[in-house]
Every structure is written in structure tokens, then in C-alpha cells.
Amino acid sequence: MTLRPFRMVLLLATSLIPLALVAIFVFLAHYSWPAIRFNGLGFLGGHTWSLGNLYANPVERHGQQVPIGANYGILVFIVGTLSTSAIALAIAIPVSLGVAIFLAEGLNARLRPVLSFIVELLAAVPSVVYGLWGYSVLTPLIARDIGPALRGSLGRIIPFFGGSIGSGYGLLAASLVLALMVVPIIAATVRDGLARVPAETKEAAYALGATHFEVVRRAMLPMVRSNIIGACILGLGRALGETMAVLMVSGGALNYFPNNIYSPVTTMASFIVSQLDSALQDPTGMAVRSLAEIALILFIIAVITNMLARFLTGSSRHVSSL
Amino acid sequence: MSGINWILAGFAFVIVAVPLLDILYTVLAKGFSALSFKLFTEVTNGISGGLLNAITGTLVLVAGALLIAVPVGVLAGIHLSEFGRGRFGRLVRFLDDVLTGVPSIVLGYFSYVTLVIGMGWQFSMLAGSITLAIMVVPYIARFTEIAFSQVPNNLREAGYALGLREFTVITRIALPLALPGILTGALLAMAISLGETAPLIYTAGWSNFLWSGRLIHEPIGYLTYVIWSFINQPYRSAHALAFAAAFLVILLVLLTNVAATSLLRRTHPIRPGR
Numbered sequence: 178m179t180l181r182p183f184r185m186v187l188l189l190a191t192s193l194i195p196l197a198l199v200a201i202f203v204f205l206a207h208y209s210w211p212a213i214r215f216n217g218l219g220f221l222g223g224h225t226w227s228l229g230n231l232y233a234n235p236v237e238r239h240g241q242q243v244p245i246g247a248n249y250g251i252l253v254f255i256v257g258t259l260s261t262s263a264i265a266l267a268i269a270i271p272v273s274l275g276v277a278i279f280l281a282e283g284l285n286a287r288l289r290p291v292l293s294f295i296v297e298l299l300a301a302v303p304s305v306v307y308g309l310w311g312y313s314v315l316t317p318l319i320a321r322d323i324g325p326a327l328r329g330s331l332g333r334i335i336p337f338f339g340g341s342i343g344s345g346y347g348l349l350a351a352s353l354v355l356a357l358m359v360v361p362i363i364a365a366t367v368r369d370g371l372a373r374v375p376a377e378t379k380e381a382a383y384a385l386g387a388t389h390f391e392v393v394r395r396a397m398l399p400m401v402r403s404n405i406i407g408a409c410i411l412g413l414g415r416a417l418g419e420t421m422a423v424l425m426v427s428g429g430a431l432n433y434f435p436n437n438i439y440s441p442v443t444t445m446a447s448f449i450v451s452q453l454d455s456a457l458q459d460p461t462g463m464a465v466r467s468l469a470e471i472a473l474i475l476f477i478i479a480v481i482t483n484m485l486a487r488f489l490t491g492s493s494r495h496v497s498s499l
Numbered sequence: 500m501s502g503i504n505w506i507l508a509g510f511a512f513v514i515v516a517v518p519l520l521d522i523l524y525t526v527l528a529k530g531f532s533a534l535s536f537k538l539f540t541e542v543t544n545g546i547s548g549g550l551l552n553a554i555t556g557t558l559v560l561v562a563g564a565l566l567i568a569v570p571v572g573v574l575a576g577i578h579l580s581e582f583g584r585g586r587f588g589r590l591v592r593f594l595d596d597v598l599t600g601v602p603s604i605v606l607g608y609f610s611y612v613t614l615v616i617g618m619g620w621q622f623s624m625l626a627g628s629i630t631l632a633i634m635v636v637p638y639i640a641r642f643t644e645i646a647f648s649q650v651p652n653n654l655r656e657a658g659y660a661l662g663l664r665e666f667t668v669i670t671r672i673a674l675p676l677a678l679p680g681i682l683t684g685a686l687l688a689m690a691i692s693l694g695e696t697a698p699l700i701y702t703a704g705w706s707n708f709l710w711s712g713r714l715i716h717e718p719i720g721y722l723t724y725v726i727w728s729f730i731n732q733p734y735r736s737a738h739a740l741a742f743a744a745a746f747l748v749i750l751l752v753l754l755t756n757v758a759a760t761s762l763l764r765r766t767h768p769i770r771p772g773r
Binding site for chain 2: 308475
């Protein structure tokens, strides 16, 4: 056995990738451990986030030094994260399927790359720019036009769409921006799946007398079903972890649940950013550790959703769909 | 019946394309009218002044990230392509995918805990660049792997037949052919780093001053911070700076993306026997 330094260097660099994932988990878990012990399961079920009295001497509770009255519950942010992501996906999935079918089958070959490029461009726009657009264009539009129109139509039937519209910042704005950010992920994956359906399958469906759209719906879409599910989970992962765009349009709710689709909300990811300054004022450091606990939960959610998505879409990845 | 379905599919495309065009139009129009010579010559002063500190800061952070991520990513990609058929290779490829899916704010908080607090670096250029590097290494590794696996095997075999060593075959024969693909990956990694915000808020901090060259113990400014933070200020000058910063960011990101895509389109895998 000869020592091969070149291979050793390659192996070392490769090991950094799994090592990074392990390090993220270990260090976040280690740092948030006092918070995990202090908060217990009430962390997930509590709906009050309070830093407590930062000017009085800290007291000892559950074996940890914490400010008097400190309480860390993130149920409001869990609800905010799940509701924005769910509404975003409810909008994005049908739209993405339409876009994918349109791009893969509805165009002649010459137009296809040009219009595909537009969808790829959507994936390249930085999330803070989505936030800027949401802040300066979308939220005024919701307050002035979209909100009143929704309330006047759907709001008459479903109470969740009625009530006060407010300033435009909130659940609806965050969901719409998220939907826009998730569409290119789902659409590109499904489009690539449709493009790989063998010509024989399509021809067989045509031979049975199917129209073009029947071929797409009855023969092609069922073949890429697992791609579609995987792509949706991938999009869900993206939506759950999105930070800046949501932060800039969600209005920021602390300690109350959304009561209609226009209510301000806060997601777990955006809460981490918005709270750092306040949390740093806590002399015991428990607030910063509780934020680390949120980051740890987000990490675990991301790992699970991505594993599910990769198992379903298989290991095939496409350079063009990045 | 079928016609309605096609119209619906086309409509889906339109409701995606219209917001995108409006994003580009809004940022480019409002950003362009906020452009001035001062932006490139003066540093930020409270909520007015120029963007020199942010522009140079972004370039420094991105350059630092690529300096770390490109060697690591390229070496990992070579390993995956040339020796990655076993179980370890499959595992790394899978975890590589998982790492791209970790939210950037989680990476930022990880670096905050380990580098900013743990190592005592405080908000600094190095902490920011390392965080961005962790984010983009998986992309570079994957692009390198694809580029190397497209190099036909008979070229490698020809090298070995001439008595070349493994190192020479990989660096002198495969690497030149894989270079365009690697470059595409690096450009995409650059585009991603240019537009990131969340992981930098916790690691790079923000500074009104020009970067003095210190790797640690000194916060550094960047363009995306201006977009996020200044748009929330109730002043016209702050909004103008935010849109000017967004204009520069989107211009840089789009140019880098177009360069990466055109590079990808122009390089065809070499046919064996040519």
C-alpha cells in the first residue's frame, strides 16, 4: 500500500462537506443546550416570547440563570412559518405545473429556451430584492386593490378572507412573495421530468386517439408524479427557511396568532434576524441561546425535507435547473 | 376543451412572468434614477452619502468566499468524479444536496455561535466569507464533478498508456477540458454570494467605513444590508440608497448569471475520438 498524497488531499476536501453538516448540528445543539433544558417542551407549545426584566438581577429557574419573567415560546412563529408556507405552496403548485406544461409541451422548440430563461431568472433574483419589491410594490397593492377585492368576493363566504386589511404587510404578502420564489424550483424540476418522458409513451397515447393535452395529463404527468412530489417538498423546504423577503413584508407579529389572511405574521427564520439586537441585551444570554434553538429546529426541518425530496426525485440533478 | 387547458397553462406562465418583469423594471428604474457619481466615491454617512464602503465590502466578502470555496469545492468535485463510485461518494453527493437546502440564516447563526462568539472574532470579514463559502461549496463541487465526468475516459487511458501518473492525468489532461464547467460553477457561486443577506447580518455586521484590511475584529459593510435596512427608514435619501444598492446587486447578479449560462451553452462535451 503506497501513500498517495494527492488522493489524501482530495479525500480531505470531500470530507469537509459531511463535516460541515455534522458541525452545524453539534455546535447549534451544544450552544442551545441550556435553552433546551430551560424551555423544555413549552418552547414548542408556548405562545409568549418575553425577554423578561433585563435590568433586575437574574434568578435561577430549572437550574439556569435567566432574567425575571423570561419566557420563550415559539408557537406563534411555528404557526407563522407553516401558514405562510402552506398558502404559498397552495398558490405555487398549480401555477408551477401550468408553467412546466407550458414550457415543456406548449411551445415550439425555438421559443422554449427564451421563456425558460425567464423562469430561471426568477430563481436568480436575490431574496432581499424580492423583499424590496414586496415592500414597495406588493404591500401597497394589497392594501389598495388585492385586499378589498378578496374581502369583497371570498371574504363573503370564508371569514378568514374578511375583516381588517390593515397596511398590506402580513400573511398574504409573505405568502405571495414566497409563492413567487418557489415557482421556479418546482417548475424547473417538473419541466425537466416532462422532457425526459420517452417519445414512445407519448406516441402510444396519441395512437389511442388522445389529444395533446390528454397525452400530457393522462400519460406524461403520472410518469413524473414522484418528481412533482419531490419538487413540492423541495419548494416547501425553501419556503420554510426563507428569511429576508418574509421579514420585509410580513409585518412582524409578536405573541398573537393571525386572525385573517391580512394579519401580520412572523416566521421562525425571520424572527431570528429581527430579534438579535434585543436578545443581545439579555445579560444571561438565554435569549440568544433560545434563538439558537430555533435555528436548530429549522436545521432539522431542512434536513428532513431535503432528504424526502431527494429520495423522491432520485439522485438525478440538472445543471440547467439550478 | 383542450384549448382552455392550454390557455390556463399559458396564463400560469404570464402570472409568473409579469411580477418578474415588474421586479426588474422597479429596481432598474428607481435604482437608475438614484445613481450618482457620489455613490462610488463616498462612504455611507448615517442614511445618506455614498455606497463606496458597501460596494468594496461586497466585493471583498465575495472574493474571500470564493478563495475558500473554489479550492475546496473543486478538489471535492474531482474526488467525487474520479473516485466517488463507492458508498462514501454516494453519501457525500447526497449530503451535498442536503447542505444546499439548509436555510442561509441557519448557516449564519452557526457561524455566529462558532466564529463570532466562540472564536471571539466579532463581526468580521473572515466570519462573513467563511459563512458564504460553506453555502456555495456544494454548488462548486457538483459542477466540478459534472465537468470532470464529461471528459471521455479514453483520454485518461491514453495518458496512462503513455506512463503518466494519476496526478498528471487529472491535472494536465482532464482539468483543462473540465475548466469551463468549473468556471460556470464558480460564477454561479459568485452570483449566490453577491445576493445573500441573512447569513451576513450575523457574521459580517455592518460598517459605515471602508474596510481597513483586517480579517477579524472589524465589521464590514455590504450592499444587501443597505437594501434591507435603509428601505425601512422614513427618509427619501435612505430609500434612494436602498434602490441604488438593489440596482447594483441585481446588475452584478444578472451579469454573472448570464456569463455562467452562456459559458455552459457554449461548451459541448468533447466527443470521443475527435
